[in-house]
Amino acid sequence: MTPILDIEGLSKGFTLHHLGNQIEAFDNISFKVGAGEFVLLKGANGAGKSTLLRTLYRSYLPRGGVIRFYSDHGPIDLARAADIDIAHLRRTEIGFVTQFLQTRPRVSAEAIVSEPLRLHGVPADEALTRARVALSTFGVKQDLWKAYPTTFSGGEQQKVNLARALILPQKLLLLDEPTASLDANARAALVSRLEELKEAGTAMIGVFHHPGDVEKLIDRVVDLTPDLINSEDRTDVDL
Amino acid sequence: MTLTLDAPRIVTTHPLLQVRNVSKSYGSVKALRDVSALAYPGEVLGIVGESGSGKSTLLRMMNLEETPDTGSYTLDLPDVEGNLFDLDRFARRMLCATRIGIVYQNPHLGLLMKHSSSGNVAERLLVAGERSFATLRTKATAALDASEFPLDRLDAPPIELSGGMQQRVQLAKAIALEPALLLLDEPTTGLDVSVQALVLDTLKRLQQERRITMVIVSHDLGVIRTLADRVMVMRGGTVVEAGLADQIFQDPQHAYTQQLVHAKL
Amino acid sequence: MTLQALTKPWEPMSYGFLDGSAKREIRRKMIKAIAVPGCQMPYASREVPMARGWGTGGLQVSLTLVNPAMRVKVIDQGADDSVNAASIRRFIARVAGTPTTMNTLEADLIQSRHRIPEEVLREDQVLVLQVPNPEPLRPVQPNMSIARQMHADADYGRMWLQLYEQIVRSGRVMQGASYPSLVHGRHVMTPSPIPRWDVPKLHMAKHLTILSAGREKRIFAVPPFTRVEPLVFSDVPYKVEDHAELTCHRSGTRGYLMNEIPQDDGSSLFEVSDSEWGVKAIRRRDGEDVALGETWYKNGKMPS
Numbered sequence: 001m002t003p004i005l006d007i008e009g010l011s012k013g014f015t016l017h018h019l020g021n022q023i024e025a026f027d028n029i030s031f032k033v034g035a036g037e038f039v040l041l042k043g044a045n046g047a048g049k050s051t052l053l054r055t056l057y058r059s060y061l062p063r064g065g066v067i068r069f070y071s072d073h074g075p076i077d078l079a080r081a082a083d084i085d086i087a088h089l090r091r092t093e094i095g096f097v098t099q100f101l102q103t104r105p106r107v108s109a110e111a112i113v114s115e116p117l118r119l120h121g122v123p124a125d126e127a128l129t130r131a132r133v134a135l136s137t138f139g140v141k142q143d144l145w146k147a148y149p150t151t152f153s154g155g156e157q158q159k160v161n162l163a164r165a166l167i168l169p170q171k172l173l174l175l176d177e178p179t180a181s182l183d184a185n186a187r188a189a190l191v192s193r194l195e196e197l198k199e200a201g202t203a204m205i206g207v208f209h210h211p212g213d214v215e216k217l218i219d220r221v222v223d224l225t226p227d228l229i230n231s232e233d234r235t236d237v238d239l
Numbered sequence: 240m241t242l243t244l245d246a247p248r249i250v251t252t253h254p255l256l257q258v259r260n261v262s263k264s265y266g267s268v269k270a271l272r273d274v275s276a277l278a279y280p281g282e283v284l285g286i287v288g289e290s291g292s293g294k295s296t297l298l299r300m301m302n303l304e305e306t307p308d309t310g311s312y313t314l315d316l317p318d319v320e321g322n323l324f325d326l327d328r329f330a331r332r333m334l335c336a337t338r339i340g341i342v343y344q345n346p347h348l349g350l351l352m353k354h355s356s357s358g359n360v361a362e363r364l365l366v367a368g369e370r371s372f373a374t375l376r377t378k379a380t381a382a383l384d385a386s387e388f389p390l391d392r393l394d395a396p397p398i399e400l401s402g403g404m405q406q407r408v409q410l411a412k413a414i415a416l417e418p419a420l421l422l423l424d425e426p427t428t429g430l431d432v433s434v435q436a437l438v439l440d441t442l443k444r445l446q447q448e449r450r451i452t453m454v455i456v457s458h459d460l461g462v463i464r465t466l467a468d469r470v471m472v473m474r475g476g477t478v479v480e481a482g483l484a485d486q487i488f489q490d491p492q493h494a495y496t497q498q499l500v501h502a503k504l
Numbered sequence: 505m506t507l508q509a510l511t512k513p514w515e516p517m518s519y520g521f522l523d524g525s526a527k528r529e530i531r532r533k534m535i536k537a538i539a540v541p542g543c544q545m546p547y548a549s550r551e552v553p554m555a556r557g558w559g560t561g562g563l564q565v566s567l568t569l570v571n572p573a574m575r576v577k578v579i580d581q582g583a584d585d586s587v588n589a590a591s592i593r594r595f596i597a598r599v600a601g602t603p604t605t606m607n608t609l610e611a612d613l614i615q616s617r618h619r620i621p622e623e624v625l626r627e628d629q630v631l632v633l634q635v636p637n638p639e640p641l642r643p644v645q646p647n648m649s650i651a652r653q654m655h656a657d658a659d660y661g662r663m664w665l666q667l668y669e670q671i672v673r674s675g676r677v678m679q680g681a682s683y684p685s686l687v688h689g690r691h692v693m694t695p696s697p698i699p700r701w702d703v704p705k706l707h708m709a710k711h712l713t714i715l716s717a718g719r720e721k722r723i724f725a726v727p728p729f730t731r732v733e734p735l736v737f738s739d740v741p742y743k744v745e746d747h748a749e750l751t752c753h754r755s756g757t758r759g760y761l762m763n764e765i766p767q768d769d770g771s772s773l774f775e776v777s778d779s780e781w782g783v784k785a786i787r788r789r790d791g792e793d794v795a796l797g798e799t800w801y802k803n804g805k806m807p808s
Contacts, residue, residue: 014490015492016497017493017494017497017498018494018497018498018501054489054490058483058486059483059485059486059489059490060486060489060490061482061486061490061492083469083481083482083483084252084254084277084279084282084469086483087279087282087468087469087483088252106440106444107444107447115447328653328657329656329657332657332659336661351665354665354669355669355672355673357672358665358668358669358672361665361668362661362662362664362665363661365661365664365665365668366659366661370664370737370738371737371738371739372668372671372737372738372739372740373739374739375668375737394672394673
C-alpha cells in the first residue's frame with residue numbers, strides 16, 4: 001500500500017505560562033496510514049483525539065516526533081516544515097473537516113463550495129456545476145445555493161462546509177466529528193462521499209462521536225487512551 | 240520546537256518580499272532589533288503588537304519611507320533588483336507609486352482631503368503616465384467599485400465622507416494600479432465596530448478575488464485573525480513568535496503571545 | 505599714469521540703472537535658464553523705483569539686456585498706451601538711452617505683461633514676460649521646498665490631477681490664463697498669465713522668451729525652437745479662447761484675441777486686445793501704407 005503518513009514518536013503538550021505549568025496531551029504516538037486507509041481515533045474525552053488531528057494539521061505545534069507526509073513534492077516532515085509549505089499543502093493535499101463552517105460575508109454557498117476547485121485550476125463554470133452537484137448531494141435546497149451561508153442554520157452551514165471540504169479529492173483528510181448536527185440524509189451522503197474518496201485513494205484519519213455512522217469504512221483504530229497507546233487495533237475491535 | 244525563517248522547504252515559490260536583519264535606532268531608543276520577515280505571493284502576513292513594538296516602523300520601511308541602520312529589503316518583481324534600501328529618493332518614489340499600495344490609519348496621510356474621491360484614485364494612474372481622461376475615469380470608478388465605495392459619491396471630497404468611506408477611497412487608490420504588494424497600517428483602527436467589520440469584509444473579498452500579497456499591521460488581534468494567513472508577533476522591536484495564523488491563535492508558544500491571545504479572546 | 509586715467513568719470517548712476525554686479529548676476533541666471541528650458545532659476549531681484557508686483561522682474565531683465573541701439577516696446581495686457589506700459593517704456597529709455605517703438609515689427613526687445621503680440625516674432629527679437637507667480641505647482645503644493653523636489657523628479661501628477669478635478673467639477677478645463685505647459689518635454693512652467701490663446705505661440709517659436717518674477721525672484725526661459733506643450737488629456741483637446749469669430753468694432757480686424765466691452769443695453773462690443781495691431785489696421789483702412797506683419801493666427805486658427 002502506498003504510504004501517505006508515517007507518524008513516529010509524536011508528542012504534544014501545552015505550556016501555560018500564566019499558570020506556570022504544563023498540560024500533557026499525548027506522548028510518543030506512532031502509526032502509519034496508507035492510501036485509501038481509514039483510521040479511527042478512539043479514546044476517552046480528553047485523551048487528545050482532536051489535539052492529535054490539529055497537530056497533524058499544524059494548527060498545534062508538536063513538541064517532538066516526526067510526521068512524515070509523502071506529498072507530491074516528496075516526503076516532508078509536517079512537524080518541521082516551513083509555514084508556507086504547510087499553507088501550500090493545506091490548499092492542495094491535506095484537508096481538514098471540522099464541525100464549523102468558516103463563512104465569509106457576501107459569498108454565496110455555491111461560490112464557497114466551488115472555490116477549492118477554482119484554486120486548483122478547474123474552469124469557473126465546471127467548478128460551479130460540480131459545486132451544485134455537491135450541494136444537492138448533501139441536501140442543501142436549490143433556493144439556498146445563491147444565498148449567503150452566514151445566515152444559515154447550524155445544520156445547513158455544516159452541509160455547505162462538508163460539500164466544500166470534500167469537493168476536491170485530497171491525499172489526506174482529517175475529520176473532526178463531521179457528523180455532529182447532521183440529519184440522517186446528510187449523514188448518509190457524507191458516508192457515501194467518504195467512501196468514494198476512500199476508493200479514490202484518500203487516506204483518512206477521523207474522530208467520530210458515533211463511530212457507528214462510518215463503521216464500514218474503518219480499516220484500523222488507534223486508541224489514544226494513555227496505557228493503550230501504540231497498540232494498533234484491527235477492524236474487528238469492539239466499537 | 241522552533242522554526243527558522245529559512246527552514247528547508249519543498250514548495251519552490253520564492254518569497255515576494257524579504258526583509259532581513261533590519262535594525263533601527265532613534266537616538267538611544269532601539270525601534271527594531273534584527274527583524275526579518277518574508278511574504279509569499281498571494282498571502283497575507285499579519286504583524287501584531289502593542290504600540291511601540293516596532294510594527295509600524297517595519298511597515299513604513301516596507302513602503303520605503305524609512306531606512307534602517309542595517310538590514311536589507313528585496314522584492315521579487317521584474318525590473319526590481321537589489322537591496323531596496325539602497326535606492327535613491329526618486330527610484331523609491333517610482334517603486335512605491337507603481338508597485339506598492341498603502342492604506343494608512345490616518346486618511347490625511349494617504350488622501351488629498353479636498354480633491355474629489357475619484358481624483359484621489361486617478362492621481363495614482365496619472366503618476367503612472369495615464370493621460371486619457373475617459374480611461375482615468377473608468378479605472379478610478381472600477382477601483383472605487385471594487386472597494387465597495389458608493390458610486391453616487393464618486394466626486395465627493397474625502398473631507399465630506401465618513402471614516403469608513405475614507406478608508407475605502409484609500410483602498411481604491413492603493414489597488415488602482417494592481418499593486419504587487421498592499422500594505423495596511425491599522426486600516427480599521429478608529430472606526431466604529433460595525434463599519435470596521437464592513438471594511439474588513441471588503442479587504443477579505445479583495446484578497447480572495449485578486450490574491451494580492453498583503454502585509455497588515457494591527458494591535459487588534461481580531462483584525463489579524465480575520466485576514467492573515469501567517470502572523471508575526473512583535474514586542475519591543477523584536478519578533479517574539481511567528482507562525483501560521485491558526486497556530487498562533489490556537490497554540491501560542493511564547494508567554495507574551497499567550498497573554499495577548501488570552502486577553503483578547 | 506594717474507589714478508584718474510584708470511577710472512571712469514563719476515556718474516550719478518550706472519548705465520541702465522542697475523549696477524554692474526546685478527546685471528552680471530541676471531545675465532548668468534538667464535544663460536542658466538536658457539540652458540535648462542522652463543526650469544526656474546533663483547536670482548537676487550534688486551530694488552528698482554517701482555513697487556514689486558508691477559513688473560520689476562521683467563524690468564530688471566530688460567535693463568540688463570538693453571543697449572543704446574535696441575528699440576524697446578512695452579505692452580500691458582496687449583496695450584502699449586496704458587499707464588504702466590508707458591511708465592516702464594519711458595523709464596528704460598531714460599536710464600538706457602534707447603529708442604522706443606510701439607510697432608512690434610520694429611522692436612528689438614519687447615517687455616510684456618499678460619500678452620504675446622499677434623504678429624510673429626523673429627529670431628532677432630527678445631520677448632520678456634513679467635511673471636507674478638512663477639511656480640506652477642504652488643496651487644497643488646504650498647511647500648516650495650517640496651515643489652522643487654517635484655520639479656527635479658518631473659513629478660507632475662498633481663498638476664494633471666488639478667486638470668482632472670476641473671473637468672470633474674465644471675465639465676471642462678477652467679484654467680484660463682497661465683496654463684501649465686511642459687517645456688522641452690521636461691519642466692512644467694507657468695507661461696505667466698498669458699491667455700490660452702497665446703500659449704501655442706511659444707511652441708517652436710523663433711524668438712527667445714525670458715520670463716522673470718521680481719517679487720518671487722525667479723527667472724526662466726523658453727529658448728528659440730523649443731517645444732511648449734500645454735498639459736492636456738489625450739481625449740480632451742486644448743482649447744483657446746473662443747474669439748476666432750469676433751470682430752473688432754473699431755478696426756474691423758477679425759480672428760484675434762479681443763477685449764470685451766460691456767454696453768449699457770447688456771450686449772457687448774469687442775476690441776482687439778493687441779492695441780498696436782488695431783492701430784495699424786485702422787491706419788491701413790484709412791489708406792496709409794502701413795506694413796502689417798505675418799500673424800501667428802490665420803483666420804482665427806493657429807496653423808499646426
